[in-house]
Amino acid sequence: MKILKDKVAKLSFVALLITMTAAMFYTPTASAHGEKSQAAFMRMRTIHWFDLNWSKEEVPVNDTMTISGKFFVFSGWPETVDKPEISFLNIGIPGPVFIRAGSWIGGQLVPRSVSLELGETYEFKVLLKARRPGDWHVHTMLNVKGGGPIIGPGKWVTVTGSMGSFVNPVTTLTGETIDLETYNLSNTYFWHAAWYAVGLLWIAYWARKPLFIPRSIAVEAGKADTLITPADRKVTLAFAVGTIAIIAVSMASTNEKFPITTPLQAGLLRGIKSIQLPVPTVAVKVEDATYRVPGRAMQMTLTITNNGDSPVRLGEFNTAGVRFLDPAVAQDETGYPDDLLAEEGLTVSDNSAIAPGQSRTVQVTASDAAWEVYRLADLIYDPDSRFAGLLFFYDAAGNRQLVTIDAPLIPTFI
Amino acid sequence: MSASQSAVRSRAEAVKVSRTFDWLILFTLFFVVLGGYHIHYMLTGGDWDFWTDWKDRRLWVTVAPIVSITFPAAVQACLWWRYRLPFGAVVCILGLLLGEWINRYLNFWGWTYFPVNFCFPSNLMPGAIVLDAVLLLTGSMTVTAVIGGMAWGLLFYPGNWPIIAPLHVPVEYNGMMMTLADLQGYHYVRTGTPEYIRMVEKGTLRTFGKDVAPVSAFFSAFVSILIYFLWHFFGQWFASTKFVEAA
Numbered sequence: 234m235k236i237l238k239d240k241v242a243k244l245s246f247v248a249l250l251i252t253m254t255a256a257m258f259y260t261p262t263a264s265a266h267g268e269k270s271q272a273a274f275m276r277m278r279t280i281h282w283f284d285l286n287w288s289k290e291e292v293p294v295n296d297t298m299t300i301s302g303k304f305f306v307f308s309g310w311p312e313t314v315d316k317p318e319i320s321f322l323n324i325g326i327p328g329p330v331f332i333r334a335g336s337w338i339g340g341q342l343v344p345r346s347v348s349l350e351l352g353e354t355y356e357f358k359v360l361l362k363a364r365r366p367g368d369w370h371v372h373t374m375l376n377v378k379g380g381g382p383i384i385g386p387g388k389w390v391t392v393t394g395s396m397g398s399f400v401n402p403v404t405t406l407t408g409e410t411i412d413l414e415t416y417n418l419s420n421t422y423f424w425h426a427a428w429y430a431v432g433l434l435w436i437a438y439w440a441r442k443p444l445f446i447p448r449s450i451a452v453e454a455g456k457a458d459t460l461i462t463p464a465d466r467k468v469t470l471a472f473a474v475g476t477i478a479i480i481a482v483s484m485a486s487t488n489e490k491f492p493i494t495t496p497l498q499a500g501l502l503r504g505i506k507s508i509q510l511p512v513p514t515v516a517v518k519v520e521d522a523t524y525r526v527p528g529r530a531m532q533m534t535l536t537i538t539n540n541g542d543s544p545v546r547l548g549e550f551n552t553a554g555v556r557f558l559d560p561a562v563a564q565d566e567t568g569y570p571d572d573l574l575a576e577e578g579l580t581v582s583d584n585s586a587i588a589p590g591q592s593r594t595v596q597v598t599a600s601d602a603a604w605e606v607y608r609l610a611d612l613i614y615d616p617d618s619r620f621a622g623l624l625f626f627y628d629a630a631g632n633r634q635l636v637t638i639d640a641p642l643i644p645t646f647i
Numbered sequence: 648m649s650a651s652q653s654a655v656r657s658r659a660e661a662v663k664v665s666r667t668f669d670w671l672i673l674f675t676l677f678f679v680v681l682g683g684y685h686i687h688y689m690l691t692g693g694d695w696d697f698w699t700d701w702k703d704r705r706l707w708v709t710v711a712p713i714v715s716i717t718f719p720a721a722v723q724a725c726l727w728w729r730y731r732l733p734f735g736a737v738v739c740i741l742g743l744l745l746g747e748w749i750n751r752y753l754n755f756w757g758w759t760y761f762p763v764n765f766c767f768p769s770n771l772m773p774g775a776i777v778l779d780a781v782l783l784l785t786g787s788m789t790v791t792a793v794i795g796g797m798a799w800g801l802l803f804y805p806g807n808w809p810i811i812a813p814l815h816v817p818v819e820y821n822g823m824m825m826t827l828a829d830l831q832g833y834h835y836v837r838t839g840t841p842e843y844i845r846m847v848e849k850g851t852l853r854t855f856g857k858d859v860a861p862v863s864a865f866f867s868a869f870v871s872i873l874i875y876f877l878w879h880f881f882g883q884w885f886a887s888t889k890f891v892e893a894a
């Protein structure tokens with residue numbers, strides 16, 4: 234019995250310690266590596282990122298780099314995800330290893346949330362200033378209210394140097410230049426320390442005298458009133474009056490020192506400009522699409538009709554940021570992340586140019602380990618087993634046009 | 648030694664044991680309150696307390712005092728009615744702020760590298776001192792709830808203003824005006840906190856124009872009074888020894 238009691242006591246003590254420390258160990262989410270665990274249909278049927286460019290692969294602390302490109306807000310947006318009426322252009326990095334020095338959609342600075350339209354393509358740019366050395370996976374990212382984070386492709390970027398040398402100078406509208414990295418820090422420490430000290434003094438005043446047992450006995454004996462002396466009352470009054478006086482004086486001196494302050498700024502930005510892509514002259518009909526589980530390959534039968542005036546060939550299939558290319562038609566020259574690039578991943582049963590006015594049915598295979606690695610194959614376990622993506626057609630002069638496809642996908646297991 | 652015998656043999660020894668108990672109880676109280684109060688405050692006040700760009704004139708001013716008067720009221724009830732000790736609120740805030748500072752310094756800054764000038768906790772000490780003082784001076788729960796609870800709500804914003812005012816200096820950034828606090832929120836990327844979940848400057852107090860902070864503070868003060876009553880009863884019930892008294 235005694236052993237049992239000891240065990241219970243010990244366990245409850247451990248539980249108490251855990252509860253106490255749990256709160257102290259809370260850390261804001263820093264990791265951005267949710268990309269693979271995000272449902273495949275989310276990545277395939279919401280935001281299509283393309284023409285992405287990470288301007289540098291190595292950046293010294295205090296230097297900047299940009300991530301630019303376009304994203305297409307998919308017209309067949311899934312019903313289970315809220316529409317991007319309130320969304321935020323974010324950046325997927327593990328905490329503030331870079332600072333976001335600027336972010337733009339359609340040339341408009343977007344520190345706030347924005348309203349986006351389905352079926353539109355937007356041009357974006359994020360300017361990052363390196364802060365903390367290390368190898369960081371830098372993802373494009375769009376948060377959608379009611380839909381969660383939609384993580385785009387990521388590329389490894391190395392930051393060199395030391396964080397100690399990082400500075401973040403900002404010039405205020407009152408004409409002062411400050412370093413936002415350390416600004417107001419000593420003021421914050423000062424006031425917190427000062428008030429903490431007042432609190433400790435208050436406890437110390439009472440802890441001079443015996444605390445719990447004698448006082449409890451006195452209270453129970455009906456002599457509670459004798460426990461508070463007239464001196465106690467005077468000291469207490471001094472603490473109360475002193476507190477209010479400190480607040481009044483510090484308020485006044487603060488207002489004198491910072492006569493111009495404004496409220497926090499917030500609100501939704503509407504009317505973000507999209508870019509007008511030329512209406513595609515190629516029409517694509519998906520006859521069927523299957524995913525062969527053992528072969529890690531997706532096969533589609535497409536009927537392609539060229540309504541334009543120059544012959545075209547299919548060069549790329551892009552879905553969830555994975556790019557499948559036919560090297561005979563299209564190559565990547567932007568340094569796109571290797572794991573998301575299948576340079577020879579696209580095979581077309583007949584990829585000779587389709588002449589104007591001509592229509593052809595072809596077998597297209599997109600195969601790469603990325604299907605597994607990026608868990609896109611999990612699509613077949615989604616409640617709405619459809620896939621979607623972008624097809625890029627090229628003519629002989631290198632002109633590109635973009636066609637979106639959206640169709641059901643049937644898995645084959647043999 | 649049988650249970651009826653005393654553990655101490657002299658007055659000096661009794662005093663020593665009593666004093667040892669004082670420190671043991673105070674120490675335990677401090678850390679138990681720290682743990683419980685810290686979790687409670689993080690779950691209810693959360694982001695409003697974590698980030699400077701959430702410390703606005705409407706919601707932070709309203710929410711923080713209301714959710715933070717809870718534990719002080721309960722601990723006051725226990726310490727005052729059983730021991731006539733008037734430091735329940737201050738001991739709570741000392742615990743809470745210690746826990747918060749450890750968390751912000753080690754985790755927000757040390758682990759995730761958010762600058763401390765962006766993620767420091769709110770200052771709750773002035774309200775706590777006045778709350779304790781009112782309890783001692785009046786010895787009445789009702790007056791403490793009304794006057795102390797009111798002070799708790801009203802002193803919150805002015806008690807924090809000297810710390811946050813420098814961050815409310817405006818800046819022009821790429822053609823937009825924002826405060827330095829907004830800029831901190833924009834610069835120091837929080838991947839898990841998109842801008843739209845930031846609840847600031849929302850509400851229906853628009854007609855008060857720029858004097859919205861005092862209005863919010865008064866509203867907060869009134870609700871703080873109600874919450875004080877509620878949690879004072881929790882504290883009294885919690886401190887009751889009815890259940891363990893010998894029959």
Ligand SMILES: [Cu+2]
Pocket residue numbers: 265266267268370371372387
């Ligand atoms: Cu990643």
